[in-house]
Amino acid sequence: xxxVVNLDVMMAKRKISAGDLAARIGITPANLSILKxxxxxxxxxxxxxxxxxxxxxxPADLLEYVPEE
Amino acid sequence: MNWSSKNSIRLSRLCVVLxxxxxxxxxxxxxxxxxxxxxxxxxxxxxxxxSLLMVTLYxxxxxxxxxxxxxxxxxxxxxxxxxxxPQNVGLLRRISWGCAVGAVICLASGLxxxxxxxxxxxxxxxxxxxxxxxxxxxxxxxxxxxxxxxx
Numbered sequence: 001x002x003x004v005v006n007l008d009v010m011m012a013k014r015k016i017s018a019g020d021l022a023a024r025i026g027i028t029p030a031n032l033s034i035l036k037x038x039x040x041x042x043x044x045x046x047x048x049x050x051x052x053x054x055x056x057x058x059p060a061d062l063l064e065y066v067p068e069e
Numbered sequence: 070m071n072w073s074s075k076n077s078i079r080l081s082r083l084c085v086v087l088x089x090x091x092x093x094x095x096x097x098x099x100x101x102x103x104x105x106x107x108x109x110x111x112x113x114x115x116x117x118x119x120s121l122l123m124v125t126l127y128x129x130x131x132x133x134x135x136x137x138x139x140x141x142x143x144x145x146x147x148x149x150x151x152x153x154x155p156q157n158v159g160l161l162r163r164i165s166w167g168c169a170v171g172a173v174i175c176l177a178s179g180l181x182x183x184x185x186x187x188x189x190x191x192x193x194x195x196x197x198x199x200x201x202x203x204x205x206x207x208x209x210x211x212x213x214x215x216x217x218x219x220x
Contacts, residue, residue: 031220041218 004064005043007036010055025050078148085144089137096130099123118181125178125185129171136167153206153213161203168196 011021022032027047034040035047048059055062095102103122107114143160151157172192179186 027220034218035220039218040220041215043220047220 001038002066002068004066005035005038005040006062006064007032007051010057010061011036014055016055021051021054024054075148078144082141082144082148085137085140089134089141092130092133092137096127099126102126112183115181121178121181125174125182129174129178132167132170132174136164136171139164139167153209155210158203158206158210161199161206165196165199165203168192168199172196 011018018032018036019029022029025032025047035043043063048062051057051062052059100123103119103126106122107119139160143157143164146152146154146157146160169192172189172195175185175189175192179189
């Protein structure tokens with residue numbers, strides 16, 4: 001998948017744990033793990049909005065396009 | 070009466086058990102059934118029709134019991150809340166092939182007893198229907214995976 005989710009980078013910058021972030025945005029830690037490990041096939045706008053709100057960032061800070069070789 | 074989907078699955082499983090019991094009873098009493106059919110058949114039968122009917126019953130019993138076993142496993146999965154999973158697609162594929170095998174056996178049996186051709190047509194049609202359901206399940210599995218990985 002050429003879209004990479006840089007959630008772990010942002011979480012490290014904001015010094016927030018996975019469990020804490022999952023609780024704040026209202027998803028399960030298992031689903032947050034899927035997102036963090038780039039296993040997700042799609043991200044809902046509502047999830048993206050909650051992530052941006054809690055991590056105080058822009059969608060572009062979380063998502064990156066890396067062309068496939 | 071408060072009828073839930075759980076009761077519906079229980080009823081389906083009960084029907085599978087009843088069909089299984091009926092199939093086993095028919096196979097166990099095949100010699101007497103064949104004797105009665107040969108004696109009272111409205112269509113004149115050849116001399117060796119009795120033994121051919123026995124062959125049809127016993128060979129046809131194998132796919133019939135196999136299909137019922139696969140149906141039982143499918144219903145077990147559905148009852149456990151696992152509906153759109155690759156395993157169920159495999160079960161439906163095997164059920165479809167079981168119907169096709171039954172249809173071929175009946176088609177061959179139609180050579181000595183014409184009414185078997187009707188059962189062969191029904192079996193082939195059933196195989197086609199189950200195959201289409203299998204194709205739907207196959208697509209549903211992909212949609213389910215998409216839904217599971219949409220966060």
